[in-house]
Structures are given as C-alpha cells and as structure tokens.
Amino acid sequence: MPYRSTLVQIQPADLSPIPEAEAPRDCPLCPRLVLFRRQCRAEHPGWWNAPVPAFGDRGAWLAIVGLAPGKHGANRTGRPFTGDFAGELLYATLLKFGLAEGEYRADPHDGLRLTGAIILNAVKCLPPENKPIPEEIRTCRTYLEAGLAALTNVRVVIALGQIAHVAAARALGLPPSGTKFGHGAANEAPDGRILLSSYHCSRYNQNTRKLDAAMFEMIFERALQLRN
Numbered sequence: 001m002p003y004r005s006t007l008v009q010i011q012p013a014d015l016s017p018i019p020e021a022e023a024p025r026d027c028p029l030c031p032r033l034v035l036f037r038r039q040c041r042a043e044h045p046g047w048w049n050a051p052v053p054a055f056g057d058r059g060a061w062l063a064i065v066g067l068a069p070g071k072h073g074a075n076r077t078g079r080p081f082t083g084d085f086a087g088e089l090l091y092a093t094l095l096k097f098g099l100a101e102g103e104y105r106a107d108p109h110d111g112l113r114l115t116g117a118i119i120l121n122a123v124k125c126l127p128p129e130n131k132p133i134p135e136e137i138r139t140c141r142t143y144l145e146a147g148l149a150a151l152t153n154v155r156v157v158i159a160l161g162q163i164a165h166v167a168a169a170r171a172l173g174l175p176p177s178g179t180k181f182g183h184g185a186a187n188e189a190p191d192g193r194i195l196l197s198s199y200h201c202s203r204y205n206q207n208t209r210k211l212d213a214a215m216f217e218m219i220f221e222r223a224l225q226l227r228n
Contacts, residue, residue: 012124015078016053021146023051023124030136033125040075040126048078051125054147055080056118062099062223063154064090065144065164067200068123068132075126079108080119085203089216090119097220118154120147122167137167145171155193156223161200168195183215184222194226 013019028034041049052074066086069075073084081087083106091104091112099117103110123132123140132140148154148171157172159165162181169179172189179187179195187195198211198219205211 012051012053017058018054018147018150021150022053025050027051029139036128047076054120056114059153060118061153061155062117063157064119065159065168066121067164069126077108086201089201122164156226157195159197165197
C-alpha cells in the first residue's frame, strides 16, 4: 500500500477489499477537508493524502469503525491505523485474537493481513486537528453505509469512540438518541447485527488510563461471544 510520490495517483478503490464503497482520490464533497488535503499534499507530496480505503477481509464477520485518518498515520501511509500510536494496540489485539496474520511494523508494506475482520472509518479524509465537523461526518456516512452494505457476512461492528459509535449507529439504522454508548455497550440493529462500542484506542485515552490493553481486549472477547 503506497505512500511514495511515484505512486500517489493510485485510487483508494484500487487498494480496497470493497472498491464499490470507496471515495475517489480527489473526493470533492467536504470543502474544508479538500482544502486541508491540498495543504498536506503541498507540505508532504510523498504521503498518501487522500481518502483512506478500508483494510481487511471482504468476508469478515467483524467490522471495526474508527473516527478518521491521523495525519502521521493513515493519511501518510494510506492504511487505517498504520503509523500512529493507536495502531499499535489495535493491531496487537487483532493479532492476539487471530483476526490478523503476519507482523505489524507500522508500514503498509509489512505484509500484515486481516482474517475475519475489516477496518472502516466514519470519515475517510484527514480532518484539521483530528476533529471532523457534523456535516463532514454526515456526508461521509454515504461511504460507511455502502461499506457495511457490501460486507454481508459482518455480524458485529465495533465502534471506536463516540463519534464512530453515532456514525455506525446511523449507518446500521439505529436511532443515535436511543443507542447507548459506553465501553462494552451493545446494541442490536434492525437487521440483527450487533453494534459494540469501545473507548477509542488513542494515545490520549491510553496515556490517561481511560483505556488499557485489558479493557480493549475485553471488547474483542465480547465480539467473539456475540459472533453467532
């Protein structure tokens, strides 16, 4: 998965297991994000700097929904949670539970594969200060809905953080106002899929001990219990 300047014209759909659900490289839908993308391309022309595609197994039973790409993580590398602090815990956990194969080396060329899992984002483009605005979340939900619709084997959706929780709830047809968020909270969608919520595995949450490895692993243990 490239982030070298000679390969930056590759489209997100070229790298995705669900190409029909991906935004184009120069998606024009969110003006603020388009402007920030252009600024990043000028500052770091060799980075990915585009909507980040889904990563994982099209036949997955588990979908993980993050918030948005980090500047020095997925926005740089083109693979969700790759190259940033949050990815260290996420991929270690996926490997521990048999949902990934290989070795995570914070590099999209490390050969890591997901098995039974796929990672999506509520917002596909890097937002300034890592904070998308409601209109951007609403606009990008088109792609999240398309992604979840394409993943016909998914039984459990883990949302990382409250913004991802609300976006995933809406995409699954759940009313956000009546859908509980909390670490370990589970809600059943109209189609029977289970939305399981977790605190985000961000550096801040880990440093403040709001989330630790044991708490995060508990979520995946619960997902395995809910699989059937």
